[in-house]
Amino acid sequence: MAFKVPRSVVVIDFEFIATTGERPIPVCMVAHELRSGQHWRLWQGQFGPAPPYPTGPDVLVVAFYASAEFGCYRALGWPMPSCILDLYIEFRNLTNGRRPPCGVGLVGALAYYGLDTIGAAEKDAMRELVMGGGPWSEAERTAILDYCESDVCALERLLPVMLPQIDIPRALLRGRYMAAAAVMEFNGTPIDVPTLQMLREQWTGIQDVLIAAVDRDYGVFDGRTFKADRFERFLQHQNTPWARLESGRLDLGDGTFRQASKSYPIIAPLRELRSALSDLRLNDLAVGQDGRNRTILSAFRSKTGRNQPSNSKYIFGPAVWLRSLIKPPQDHGIAYVDWSQQEFGIAAALSGDINMQSAYQSGDPYLTFAKQAHAVPADATKATHGPQRELFKQCVLGVQYGMTAGALALRIGQPAIVARNLLQAYGETYRKFRVWSDAAVDTAMLTGSLNTVFGWRVHVGESANPRSLRNFPMQANGAEMLRLACCLGIERGIEICAPVHDAVLICAPLDRLEADIGGMRAAMTKAAGIVLNGFELHTDATVIRYPDRYSDPRGRMMWNQVMSLISRHREAQKPAA
C-alpha cells in the first residue's frame, strides 16, 4: 500500500469511567494536532457530534491502547477514524517475546526509550479520582484534564522515537483492528441475566449435591475433596491411560484433564466439575445493566497477537458449560461462526503442501490424511472407518501443538509405537509442510524473530521454545485472519459480540439474522483469502434464535445437571403448603 504522508497527525487520550460490564462513559479528552500545534481539552458536555480536530482518511490518529479511546468514540457516536496508529500495539510488536524492564504500559514504553515518565503512583491516584464518577470540583477537573494531557504529551515524546522502528502500513492495519475491538467491546455478548442471578444465588447451596450427582459415576470425591487414589482406581477400572509426573504420581493439572476430556469424553464432566469448584467466580463475570457480557478484549496481549481477555470476566473463558448463559434478546438470534480446521488450513496454505491442501479441501482432512497415508482404503468413510479416522484426527491435532510420541500415545490410548507410526506418517505424507515447519524454527533461531503475513513479530527470547515457534505461523496468522474478519464484519455493520479464537459470535434481529450470517461468513472467507494468498477456508455457523440459548456440547451435560439441581434445590427451599 502506498502510504501518503497524513495531512494531519492528532494525538489523543480520553479519561472515562469503566464500570464492570458497562460501556465506557467519557469524562474528558485531550488532543494535540502535531502539525498546527493546536490543542483541545474537552470535558463532559463539550464533546459534540464529532471530534473537534481534523478527521478524514488523511488524518492519522495516534493513541496508546486505542480501543479504550475508540470505545469513547463509540459512546459519543463519533465516526471512527480510518488511520490509527496505536503505540501500545507497536511497542508490544517491537518487544514481543522479550521482557521490557518496566512492562509494556505507557510508563514502560517511555522508560524503555529513556524518556521522561510520569509516576505510576500518580496515575493510580488520578484513575481512582476518575473512576469515582464525580462530581468533581473545578480543581479536580483541571487535575484530571492535566493528567489526561500529560499522557498526550508522553505520546508526543514517544512517537518520534518509535516511528523509525514502525512499519507504518502494517501498523495501520493493526490500528484498524483496535477500532473494531472497541466496537465489539461496546456491543458485548447477550446474557440470560435472570438465570445468571439464580446461579449466583444458588451456586454455594448446590455444590455438595452437584459433587454427589457428578461423582455418582466416578466415586472420586470425599466430601468436597478430590481423592487422587480413588481417581487412579477409576482410571484402572476404565482402562484409561493418564499422564504422570516425574514423581510417578498422576498429573492432575487442568491441562491434562482438558486433553483427556477430548480423547475420553467420560472425563469431561469431571473436568468441568473440578474447574467449577476451583476456579468459578460467578461474580467476576462482567455483565452490564443491559444484560451484556463486556470486558476488555486485551487485543494483541498474547505472543501470537491473539486477544487475551480475562478468563473469569469473559463468557468465553474456559468454563464451557457457563456459555449456556448466552441467550439472544427477544426477537433476536445469535450465530457462532467459525473457520473449520483453521490451523490445518493455514498450515496447508502457507507451507504450499499440495497433499495437505487437498486434505483440507476434501472437507474431512482427518480421513483424507488416513487415505493419503494408505491406512484406509480410498473409499473409506467416517462410518466405515471411524476409529482409524479418530487416530489420524488426534495425530493432526497433536502435531499442531508439537505433541511428542509419548503424549500422543497417552491421548489416543495406544502404545507409543502406534503414536510414532502416526507421526511418521504425518511427516511423510506432508513432507513439504515438515520442511517448511522446520525452516520456520530455523528462521526464528537464526534471525531472532518470526513474523506473520502482516508483520506481527515474535522475538526469540532468552529461553526459546521451539514448539511455540513451530506453532507460531499457524496461531499468529490465525490471529491476523480473525482480526481482519472482525474489521470487515464490523465495517459491514454486523453486530459482532465477541471474537473467540477462530470464531466470532454475532447477534442480529431475526429478520436480518440470515443476511448477517451470510455477510459474516463472506467477511471470514475474504479475510482467509487475503491472509492465505487466495487459499479458501471453509466456515460453519451455529444459529440460535430466541428463546433458545447457546450451548457448547462439551459443557451441555454439566449445565443440565446444574440447572436440574438448582430447580430441585429451590423446590426444597419452598415452605411446605
Add this chain to the structure above:
Amino acid sequence: MATEAPRLVEIADPFANLDNLRLSQDFSETCGVKKLLTTVPVRKPHKQEFVRVHPDPGYRDNFPAIDLKDDRELYIVARTVQAELATECVPATLFTAINRQGVIFLWPVRLPGPDGKQNEWWRSAAEAAALAMTQWIRMQAKMELGAYEISTATGTLPEPPWPDLPFNELLKIAFRDRVISSLDHPVVARLRGL
C-alpha cells in the same frame, strides 16, 4: 449518548489492496538451512529395519576391503597397497541405503573372492540389495536356512528422501579415517601381529 453504530463503510478504505502488505511466509526462501550429513555408518541393515537402496548405479561401487570382525569395522584398501594386502582383502559392493527413519548408511555386500566361490549369505544379501532398489525390504539372518530371509513391505510406503550429496562425498564421510593407503597403517600392523 449515541446508540446507532457508526458505519465505517462510508470512510474511504486505505486498506483496499492488502495483497501488497503480505510478507512472505516462505521461511526456506528467506532463511535457508541445510542439514549437513556428517555421519554415514557402514553396516548391514538391522534385522528389524526396513531399508531401500539407491537405484542409481552412481551410488554404488566395488571396493577391496578389510573387515575387522572383532571391532566391527570395515576399512577400504587403496589400490596402491591392494597387491600387498591381497590375502587380507575381500571384495565388497558398497550400496547407498536408507532406513524408514531417514538414516543414510553404506551397506557392504560381499562379492565372490578370486576363486569365484559364492555363499548363500552373500548371494541372498545381494539379492536383498537389488530388491531394495524398488521396494522397502527387511533382511533377517536365518541360521537354519543358511541365508538371509527377505521380507518386503506390503503397504504403500513413500519413496525415500535421498540426500543431495554425490556418492564419493558419502564415501569420504563414511571412511574418513578408515582408508588403508600404506603398509604402516595400524590395521596392517595388527593383522600381521606386529
